[in-house]
Amino acid sequence: MMYLATTGRRSDAPPRPVGVGRRVPGTVVALGAVSLVTDISSEMVTAVLPLYLVLGLGLSPLQFGFFDGLFNGATALVRLLGGRLADRGGGRHRTVAGAGYLLSALSRLGLLLAGGAAGGIAAAMAADRLGKGVRTAPRDAMITLSAPPEALGRAFGVHRAMDTTGALLGPLVAFLVLWATADAYDAVFVVSFATGLLGVVVLGLFVPADPGAPTTLVRPTRVPKPAPVPKPAPSPKPAPVPKPAPSPKPVRTAPRVLADPAFRRVVVAAALLGAATIGDSFLYLLLQRGLDLPAALFPLLPLGSAACYLLLAVPAGRLADRSGRRIPFLLGHGALLAAYLTLLAPAGPAVAVLVLVLLGVFYAATDGVLMALAAPALPVRGRASGLAVLQTGQALARLVGAAGFGAAWTWWGPRPALAAAALALAVALTAAWRILPGRKAR
Amino acid sequence: MKSRSTALVLAVLVLLGGALGYVLHARERGGGPQLVAAEASFTLEEPGLYYRDTATGRVARSPGGVADGPSCARFYAAGDRALCLRALPGTPARTEAVVYDRRFTELRKVTVPGIPNRARVSPSGQVLSWTTFAVGDSYAAGRFSTRTSVLDLRTGYLIKSVEEIPLTIGDTRYHAADINYWGVNFAADDNRFYATVSTGGRTHLVEGDLKAWSARTLRENVECPSLSPDGTRIAFKKKVSADPVAPWRLYVLDLADLREHPLAETRSVDDQAAWLDDGTLAYALPAHGSKATDVWSTPADGSGTPSLVLPGASSPVTVPPASR
Numbered sequence: 046m047m048y049l050a051t052t053g054r055r056s057d058a059p060p061r062p063v064g065v066g067r068r069v070p071g072t073v074v075a076l077g078a079v080s081l082v083t084d085i086s087s088e089m090v091t092a093v094l095p096l097y098l099v100l101g102l103g104l105s106p107l108q109f110g111f112f113d114g115l116f117n118g119a120t121a122l123v124r125l126l127g128g129r130l131a132d133r134g135g136g137r138h139r140t141v142a143g144a145g146y147l148l149s150a151l152s153r154l155g156l157l158l159a160g161g162a163a164g165g166i167a168a169a170m171a172a173d174r175l176g177k178g179v180r181t182a183p184r185d186a187m188i189t190l191s192a193p194p195e196a197l198g199r200a201f202g203v204h205r206a207m208d209t210t211g212a213l214l215g216p217l218v219a220f221l222v223l224w225a226t227a228d229a230y231d232a233v234f235v236v237s238f239a240t241g242l243l244g245v246v247v248l249g250l251f252v253p254a255d256p257g258a259p260t261t262l263v264r265p266t267r268v269p270k271p272a273p274v275p276k277p278a279p280s281p282k283p284a285p286v287p288k289p290a291p292s293p294k295p296v297r298t299a300p301r302v303l304a305d306p307a308f309r310r311v312v313v314a315a316a317l318l319g320a321a322t323i324g325d326s327f328l329y330l331l332l333q334r335g336l337d338l339p340a341a342l343f344p345l346l347p348l349g350s351a352a353c354y355l356l357l358a359v360p361a362g363r364l365a366d367r368s369g370r371r372i373p374f375l376l377g378h379g380a381l382l383a384a385y386l387t388l389l390a391p392a393g394p395a396v397a398v399l400v401l402v403l404l405g406v407f408y409a410a411t412d413g414v415l416m417a418l419a420a421p422a423l424p425v426r427g428r429a430s431g432l433a434v435l436q437t438g439q440a441l442a443r444l445v446g447a448a449g450f451g452a453a454w455t456w457w458g459p460r461p462a463l464a465a466a467a468l469a470l471a472v473a474l475t476a477a478w479r480i481l482p483g484r485k486a487r
Numbered sequence: 488m489k490s491r492s493t494a495l496v497l498a499v500l501v502l503l504g505g506a507l508g509y510v511l512h513a514r515e516r517g518g519g520p521q522l523v524a525a526e527a528s529f530t531l532e533e534p535g536l537y538y539r540d541t542a543t544g545r546v547a548r549s550p551g552g553v554a555d556g557p558s559c560a561r562f563y564a565a566g567d568r569a570l571c572l573r574a575l576p577g578t579p580a581r582t583e584a585v586v587y588d589r590r591f592t593e594l595r596k597v598t599v600p601g602i603p604n605r606a607r608v609s610p611s612g613q614v615l616s617w618t619t620f621a622v623g624d625s626y627a628a629g630r631f632s633t634r635t636s637v638l639d640l641r642t643g644y645l646i647k648s649v650e651e652i653p654l655t656i657g658d659t660r661y662h663a664a665d666i667n668y669w670g671v672n673f674a675a676d677d678n679r680f681y682a683t684v685s686t687g688g689r690t691h692l693v694e695g696d697l698k699a700w701s702a703r704t705l706r707e708n709v710e711c712p713s714l715s716p717d718g719t720r721i722a723f724k725k726k727v728s729a730d731p732v733a734p735w736r737l738y739v740l741d742l743a744d745l746r747e748h749p750l751a752e753t754r755s756v757d758d759q760a761a762w763l764d765d766g767t768l769a770y771a772l773p774a775h776g777s778k779a780t781d782v783w784s785t786p787a788d789g790s791g792t793p794s795l796v797l798p799g800a801s802s803p804v805t806v807p808p809a810s811r
Contacts, residue, residue, distance in 0.1 A: 092578050092579070093578050095580070095602070095620075096578060096580050096602065099602050099620065100560075100574055100580070100602055216578070219578055220577060220578050222510055223576070223577050223578055224576075224577055225510055225514055226510055226513040226514045227514070227576065228576045228577065229510075229513035229514075229516070231513065232509055232510045232513035232514075235505075235506055235509040235510075236506040236509070236510065238506075239502040239503060239505055239506035240502070240503075240506070242498075242502055243498060243499065243502050243503070246494070246495065246498040246502075247495065250491045250494055250495055250498075251491065251495075327664060330664055334651075451663070451664055451665065454662060454663055454664045455661075455662060455663040455664075455686075455687065457662075458662040459662065459664070
């Protein structure tokens, strides 16, 4: 048994609010460290890529949008494929996830070597997306396989907190590199490449090939301090389910894992609630309009909710372990509903702060918790594919929700659309309350 | 266990050490071009074709070709005023819009988020407008959206974003979250303006009224409108192909009867064309095999053939002799 904190003290030790817990397995911390390092690597590129393409290479925004949208559709398919491959057994989770991490790291070299060639840039961006799609489900499956079932919530909380820390640090690192080098984008790509490789190294060294087996736990990498958050980030990790895809293309595994009624209920509930979410970007836009916020402050809004997410992920996970994961998952969506209702109130700084906090609560209480809720319903050999199906389903549902809200905004204007969204979420929440199995499924 | 820690330390040293080395190397080498001001000898008093010189990033004048003007990513001048957009270093992207008089004395400086895109000055020089690409803004995460500002020098009033101007499409008042404006340019009365509005995947030409603060669409599929000096026609780029590499063609629209005709230029132009005079348009096109652009011109009536005006240039604008 591995005790991460040296004493049995509770999670309120001030200097390390992240990941301080009594029984977080070393593998989970190692996976968290991999995600942290990888997110620094990927978010620093995300932060500078548009600038690089448009200012550095003179690409038109239309072309950029084309590149950006091109591979989103493939991601969902690749995620399902990654889950399926990982479930073939023989410790493939780490191999598949590692291949994904490595591919994303190598894509930075591709950006560097492509110079200005559009084809090269497109290929590098595609490689990054593929890597991201492939690794997500095996990684989450490894978390579920290495943590004891009764502590899954906290394990995911620790992982997501570390992940979000990386997402917050990435743009900051990019800013520092650009500042130090007077806008040398290639230096950003090189640093990102090195950081990405480091993630692969940590995965290879500290994550056992077969996390399901009883582990000889490694002394985990030191849990990092939370990000100081001094720097606007374009979009720090609103949702871990990466990019939505145009159409659900079920891989053959999907029906098999969906045959389990308990898991099916989780997927249906997550999809239902996902379809009633409007997308963070709309929330931020509404906030900005309501407050008449200077546009320069706009990038700071997602930072607020990400910081809140980071701080609350572990406590929410612990709560989920104690109360059953259904409760925080539903309450988290309740927080989102409260955020919608708050936005309907007359705008003011207090409203903005409240909305950001509620959004952070929403992610903390639902994101990792959903994985912890679903995993026990899945067979060990179907973990990765099951989680992939769940994540893909949720991402597609959110895409539908955002599109629906956009249409409602166009038809009725922002406030009626928001009221409708709140109503839809309330209905979905009620339905999910009934659909989700009670305590027994944990 | 111990060997693993050793391996990790080694990996950190090699990878982060290598990265640090590269950063230091890049620092030595020097990054992007520095932003410089205009030389004292460089003014708008001399008539000619002003443009941005790709090699130096500075404003230059033809004939002469001396790039002694300020560093600008986009440049335009009319009346007694010039507008220069420059990208500030670092991330997130910010644009500095600088208003100059004819001697390139700085009159006003505004910093807005985004990457420089379009700049225009009303014929009188009194109303200025510019567009930036805002990154990571809003509804389409990762996509670009635009942000267009209007600066009225008569009152000093700055509209940081025109996005919330009441818009009428057809006969109905229109709302949407994904409304983007770009390429605003003002008519001689310093009140009426034309621009592109994009929403729901379509673009429209809008006619706006600054005083009344309203806008209505005139026509679909019009981007980057440019009003002719006589105020009767609008040059614009029209999306003619789904090919993302070459989607546009330059057209001219007659405002009296809303009839349009294509120009002789068949290559895809991603620029807000500039009227050199009432019969000629100039625009930038990517130079063959390099990152630079060249300025070409073609007759506005659709006749003739395009001709290369200035190699290694963009943001062309005709400055007539001083009107005094």
